[in-house]
Structures are given as C-alpha cells and as structure tokens.
Amino acid sequence: MQTSLFSGDIAQADTDAIIIGHLKDTPLTGAAARLDEACGGVISQLIESGDLGHKAGRIRQLFKLPGVQAQRVLVVGLGEAEKFGLLAFQKAVRETTARLLKSPAMRVVNTLPELPVKNLNAGEKLFQAGIASQESVYVYRETKEQPEITGLDAIAFAVDGQADAGLLAQAEAIGRGVNRARELGNLPPNICNPDYLVAVAGEIAGRHDKVDLEVLDDERMEEMGMGALMAVARGSHNKPRMIVLRYQGADKAQAPHVLVGKGITFDSGGISLKPGQGMDEMKYDMCGAASVIGAFQAVAELGLPINLVSIVPAVENMPDGNSYRPGDVVKSYAGKTIEVLNTDAEGRLILCDALAYGKEMNPASMIDVATLTGACVIALGHHASGLMSHDDELAESLLDAGRHMGDRAWRLPLWDDYQSQLDSPFADLANVGGREAGSITAGRFLSCFAEGVRWAHLDIAGSAWKSGKNRDATGRPVKLLVEYLRRQAG
Numbered sequence: 001m002q003t004s005l006f007s008g009d010i011a012q013a014d015t016d017a018i019i020i021g022h023l024k025d026t027p028l029t030g031a032a033a034r035l036d037e038a039c040g041g042v043i044s045q046l047i048e049s050g051d052l053g054h055k056a057g058r059i060r061q062l063f064k065l066p067g068v069q070a071q072r073v074l075v076v077g078l079g080e081a082e083k084f085g086l087l088a089f090q091k092a093v094r095e096t097t098a099r100l101l102k103s104p105a106m107r108v109v110n111t112l113p114e115l116p117v118k119n120l121n122a123g124e125k126l127f128q129a130g131i132a133s134q135e136s137v138y139v140y141r142e143t144k145e146q147p148e149i150t151g152l153d154a155i156a157f158a159v160d161g162q163a164d165a166g167l168l169a170q171a172e173a174i175g176r177g178v179n180r181a182r183e184l185g186n187l188p189p190n191i192c193n194p195d196y197l198v199a200v201a202g203e204i205a206g207r208h209d210k211v212d213l214e215v216l217d218d219e220r221m222e223e224m225g226m227g228a229l230m231a232v233a234r235g236s237h238n239k240p241r242m243i244v245l246r247y248q249g250a251d252k253a254q255a256p257h258v259l260v261g262k263g264i265t266f267d268s269g270g271i272s273l274k275p276g277q278g279m280d281e282m283k284y285d286m287c288g289a290a291s292v293i294g295a296f297q298a299v300a301e302l303g304l305p306i307n308l309v310s311i312v313p314a315v316e317n318m319p320d321g322n323s324y325r326p327g328d329v330v331k332s333y334a335g336k337t338i339e340v341l342n343t344d345a346e347g348r349l350i351l352c353d354a355l356a357y358g359k360e361m362n363p364a365s366m367i368d369v370a371t372l373t374g375a376c377v378i379a380l381g382h383h384a385s386g387l388m389s390h391d392d393e394l395a396e397s398l399l400d401a402g403r404h405m406g407d408r409a410w411r412l413p414l415w416d417d418y419q420s421q422l423d424s425p426f427a428d429l430a431n432v433g434g435r436e437a438g439s440i441t442a443g444r445f446l447s448c449f450a451e452g453v454r455w456a457h458l459d460i461a462g463s464a465w466k467s468g469k470n471r472d473a474t475g476r477p478v479k480l481l482v483e484y485l486r487r488q489a490g
C-alpha cells in the first residue's frame with residue numbers, strides 16, 4: 001500500500017473513496033466543507049439528521065454524491081472536539097480504513113488529518129495517520145484465504161498545514177514493523193517455532209547491508225552454560241535457538257542499544273501444565289520476540305544512526321518425559337542457581353540467560369519485552385504495558401515515547417522489599433515469588449541478571465494481543481520501542 005500527500009480540488013479528486021470526519025457541534029471545514037458545497041449540502045444534512053449519533057465512531061457511507069467525482073464518501077462521527085486526542089484520532093483512521101478494506105474501493109483520500117487533534121501539529125497528524133493506515137491494511141492470510149477483503153492500493157492524506165511528505169516514508173517503515181510483529185504473533189505455533197523465527201531474522205538480515213545475524217544453537221548454548229534456558233527447552237522436540245540480530249548504523253565503537261524479546265513459541269506450562277481453556281492463545285507467548293524483531297526491522301529501514309542488537313531466546317515450553325520439573329535446580333549463564341518451583345514461570349528462565357548474554361555487549365541501554373505474567377493483565381488490563389526499571393530516567397523516556405505514540409506503558413515499582421519473595425533454601429533464587437505482586441517479583445527476578453546496566457522491563461501480557469473470538473496480535477510495543485530509539489538517534 002502506497003501513501004502520499006493529497007493536494008488539489010477534493011470534489012474533482014480521481015479516487016474511489018474519500019474519508020471525512022465530523023467533530024460534534026463544529027462546522028465542516030477544509031475538504032469536508034468543499035465536498036458539502038459541491039454536493040449541495042447532503043453531508044451537512046446527514047449530520048443535522050442525527051444519523052451520525054452522539055457517540056464517536058459511527059460511520060456512514062454516501063454513494064455517488066452529485067458534483068463529487070469519487071464514488072464513495074465515508075463520514076465518521078468523532079465526538080466532542082475537546083476529547084479528540086491522539087488515541088481517538090488513531091482509532092478513527094483505523095476504523096474508517098478497515099471499513100474500506102472490504103469494499104471495492106482501492107484508492108482513498110483521507111482528510112481526517114485536516115481536523116484539529118489535541119496536542120498534535122500537522123506533521124504529527126500525518127505521521128500518525130500514516131502509521132495507523134499501514135496497520136489497518138494488515139490482514140492475516142497465511143492459513144486462511146480472505147477473498148472478501150480486497151485491501152487498498154493507495155491512500156492520500158489531506159493535511160491542514162505544512163507537513164513533510166518524508167514523514168510518510170518513516171510512518172510506512174514503522175507500520176510495517178508493527179505488522180511484522182502482528183503476523184509473527186498470529187501465526188500458529190506449528191508454523192512459528194524457533195527455527196521459523198530464525199528464518200525470519202535471516203530474511204531481514206538478507207535485505208540490509210548493515211544487518212548481521214548470529215544464531216546460537218542448542219549445542220552452543222549448552223556449552224556456554226545457559227542452563228536456565230536449556231532447562232525450559234528440554235521438553236520440546238523443537239530445538240531452542242538464540243537469535244542475535246545486529247544493526248550497525250553508527251560507529252562500531254558506539255555502545256549498542258539492546259532489545260531482548262521473550263520468544264516462547266508455545267507455552268503449555270510444561271509439567272506445571274496450564275488448564276486447557278484458552279491454551280491456544282499461548283501461541284502469543286512469543287510476542288515480545290515479535291516486537292523486538294518488528295522494531296529492529298523498522299530501525300533498519302529507517303536507517304537510524306545508532307547501533308542496535310535484538311536478542312531473541314526462542315524456545316518451546318512442553319511437557320515430556322525429558323522435561324524439567326518443579327524442584328529442579330538449574331544453573332544460569334550468569335552463574336546464579338535457580339530453584340524451579342513452577343515450570344510455567346519459564347519466561348524469566350530464558351530471559352535471564354539472554355539478559356546475561358546481552359550484558360556482555362556493554363549496552364547503552366537494555367530493554368526486555370515479554371508476555372511475562374498473567375498478573376500484569378489483572379493489574380493493568382489490556383490498555384497499558386507494565387514497565388519496570390531501577391533507572392528513573394530510562395523509565396521516564398520509555399513512558400514518554402509510549403505516550404507520544406499512543407502505545408502506553410505504566411510503571412510498577414521494583415523495590416528491594418519484594419526481593420525476599422524470591423528466596424529459596426536450595427538456590428540463589430526461586431523462579432516464582434508467590435501470588436502477591438506477581439508482575440513485580442518477575443521483574444525483580446530479571447533485574448538480578450541486569451545489574452549495572454541501564455535496563456528496563458516491559459510486561460506486555462495484556463497489551464500484545466486481543467483475546468477471544470476476534471483474537472489478533474496488536475504489534476505492541478513496536479511503536480514505543482521505535483520512538484524511544486529514534487530519540488536516542490537524536
């Protein structure tokens with residue numbers, strides 16, 4: 001899908017559909033006013049009729065308006081102007097674009113960026129509309145034909161001020177990074193296993209000169225002493241892999257930013273088997289990995305002047321005669337011993353070895369992303385990712401990047417008070433800390449393997465995918481990560 005800036009007379013625009021929006025109790029302006037004038041007021045009559053309703057979100061399609069070249073005009077009610085901020089704007093772009101995916105329209109002019117959006121200037125509106133549109137045209141097709149979804153070829157945006165068309169190329173790269181993460185998340189676990197993730201990383205490396213791929217196989221990791229990761233992997237016939245994608249966009253000597261993503265391609269719980277209900281959704285337990293791959297791809301496409309490493313420990317957690325068990329004590333790559341109290345707390349076991357490996361790169365910052373705890377869904381629901389860090393400045397810059405992109409996180413504490421919940425009589429650490437503050441004790445566990453590093457942890461258990469009948473990966477927190485890294489690039 002191509003994006004561009006629209007200019008010219010909207011009534012004469014050579015396109016299949018036009019998207020316009022209406023803010024409650026405000027007159028139509030710009031392209032919307034011009035269209036209304038061209039068709040003799042049909043649009044304002046639609047609004048006055050009350051057919052757009054009081055609440056935001058209702059969409060009406062007008063067909064073959066007199067005096068208007070485009071066959072379709074989509075009118076969306078946007079609610080009150082004072083409440084029309086970034087999140088509402090993104091939603092309006094996504095929903096109107098999604099509506100057109102199933103129509104015969106292939107080319108669209110979207111005039112929503114002409115409207116005032118709280119705290120956004122023209123460039124920011126164009127940028128966000130570009131990303132949201134790219135996200136909207138993603139459709140899962142790998143194992144299901146969707147002939148009724150015909151898609152869109154081109155979207156042109158009308159903006160109410162000066163905006164650099166170069167922003168659209170950046171928005172496209174970011175949108176594609178988000179969609180990459182979504183597709184990896186949505187793929188079934190019999191396709192998206194550790195070797196599949198290796199192949200995807202290889203494809204990305206093959207496309208960029210500045211990208212190198214290194215893969216540690218099971219024998220190598222055993223040799224290196226990654227006993228925590230290898231313990232989780234033992235129950236599966238799919239061998240574990242550690243994927244290390246390196247992007248060199250700055251001087252070799254410059255310390256890299258390191259992203260680490262939990263890549264459990266399926267989490268059955270292992271011997272501490274999960275209940276059957278909804279277990280299929282544990283295919284999404286590699287969404288952390290998907291997000292650091294998606295963000296990496298976007299950074300490489302943007303050509304940011306930074307060095308970036310994405311590390312993905314890719315492992316399947318299965319019950320088997322050879323599985324690790326509750327009571328086992330394993331030795332991590334960092335040398336710390338861990339008593340396994342629950343084989344379903346496997347994410348922190350693969351991440352602790354990946355973090356210790358990342359630490360060897362002397363990173364400028366290290367951020368891990370993981371669908372780590374059900375407790376995080378209870379604490380924050382599906383709206384915010386959980387953020388934990390000992391570093392206030394790093395935490396604040398990640399929170400701000402998330403706010404800026406409508407991909408929000410919320411901070412939880414990592415106080416020393418929680419550490420004793422991880423005490424074990426038989427090892428340096430236990431892998432679970434009881435029911436209380438489950439997300440924090442998990443973060444606390446990880447922090448023990450990132451000492452001395454500017455490190456933060458994002459728990460995306462609630463934000464990475466939508467559950468239930470219309471389950472779908474969200475691609476979060478790719479936008480937060482890319483925005484953070486863009487700011488590091490200056």
Ligand code: BES
Pocket residue numbers: 267285342344345346347371372373374375377432433438461462
């Ligand atoms: N992948 C799960 C966490 C999860 C559960 C994410 C549900 C999203 C939805 C993780 O590996 C896990 O099983 N965590 C356990 C930890 C517990 C055993 C301490 C959990 O949250 O129940």
Ligand code: MN
Pocket residue numbers: 267269343344345346347
């Ligand atoms: Mn688990």
Ligand code: ZN
Pocket residue numbers: 264267285344346347371372
């Ligand atoms: Zn898990």
